Amino acid sequence: MSVDGTGRAWVFGDDIDTDQITPSRFLVSSDPDELGEHAFNDLRPEFADGVEPGDFVVAGENFGSGSSREHAPLSLVGAGVAGVVAQSFARIFFRNAINLGLPVLICPGVGEIDDGTEISIDVDEGFVYDHDEEIRYDAEPLPPFLQDLVDQGGLKPYTRRKLESAD
């Protein structure tokens, strides 16, 4: 799962919880497009209108903490976000994003990137490139087990195969 091209970095701070990504009142929907219209609704009201397909979310530590709501990463998929890069992720959000095929990279130092910067990410090679400052941030590799699951297409295809082989 490689991401080509550049996109705008929407930069957030530390400890952005999933209530901030998808506020509770929008959880009545499971539709990615509808959820995408309300991504960061209260924290950053200009996000949903301003985000372009291929843009990136960049954050500091502990991105996606709090509630398990998979609606949060799904809202970013619906908004056209091409990947999330953070210094660290909360556990459930990280699993959810991978399960949805939303590229996520753990990248020390990326919280320093300026909001609005043009960046690229390369999931296969594992880095983020800041085109404005010409700085490369290397990502931590996924644990082999998780990389293998991703390479197999993710949890849903893995589960389908498992169910078929059990028949």
Next chain:
Amino acid sequence: MTGKTITEKILSEKSGADATAGDYVEATVDAMVTHDVTGPLTIDVFEDVTGDDAALAAPENVVFTLDHHAPADGVQAANNHNIVREFAAEYGANQYEISDGICHQVMIEEGFVEPGDLVIGADSHSTTYGGLGALGTGVGSTDLGTAFATGELWFRVPETIRFEVEGDLPDGVYAKDLILRFIGDVGFDGATYKTAEYGGSAIRDLPIHQRLVLSNMAIEMGGKAGIVEPDERTATYLEEQAGLEVGVDPDLAADDDASYEAVYTYEGADLAPQVSKPSNPENAVDVGETTGTDIDQVFVGTCTNGRYEDIRVVADVLTGERVAPNTRLIVVPASRAVYQRCLETGVLEALVDAGATFQSAGCGPCFGTHQGALGDGDVALATANRNFPGREGSMESRVYLGSPATAAATALYGEITDPREIDTTRYDDHAVSDVGVVR
């Protein structure tokens, strides 16, 4: 060979592997739960992966509750309830109705969780089950929807951080105060990917309803799970509460030579009631640093502190008194059984007489959309688990977290009040047994 933590033992048992922290295992899940918010998405995933010959791997272990929008607060929420009802009926899963209670309380009361079980829920507070010595953890809807189909899920075996509290807890200090202190000490992400294991004589002395508080809020330090070693008390509680005969498994304890990433130790006598300031649970301070803060709304409830014993503490303080003018007190029991007990014991009457708003069981204002949502500028104190910006309503509101005793004292005076300023014999939770009978 080094010994194992409780987490490593449970994941070894459920995976058939010799599981050590850092390993990845595929394990059989004993029970699964979701609700009206995460349920519809979970159902979508299940139907997506199973196709035409869809079947739940173990329908008797699948539980749906309707607790977040209960009763339905709008058409979309009502439609989601119907999606859950129809799915559960079609596939033979367990389904509980509005006002039956919050998923985690229902799971425990209805006997879906036993010590040593592996339980997953599409709700981050699924860590609660650790209070019974089970490994409970929150997952997303894709993880849960696939586990519906296979009965299994992969896990990274987490490292464990141990919190030891020795001695007696002072009057006015409860499990809620302990967990706020722990979170304050390790930070909001201090236990990310890890289990918090709670032990020491003060923890062993805690009744089950308080142990559940410790486990419930493990997620507020990023924890994958929060576990208290099960014992006689656990067995007695499950027998009285859920009619389960579980006994005590001596092997379901951490080995003496188990490996911990860190150990935090506390003397119970040194601890004071804690309050977490807006807008993160890690902002824990001694209550004295916040006393005098004017409070518009006090909320008692949630999967953290909405049990009978919690509400009873508030009723004991407010019996014959009035909630302070200009302060609203909202009480939401965690389950129908809790509601019923409040009704039978006069707790409900005492609270209503004191001016409280007493609502049907569910998540209440902790979900932030109804039943007491906060407006711009409102300042609240809640027995809840989270005080993120906007968690209980407006982004311009502010929420403090505290114990039921702190909430009771605060409701009485309309400003954050140290519960030790109230005659503590009036609300001695430590003297209330697990099923609400005064010893």
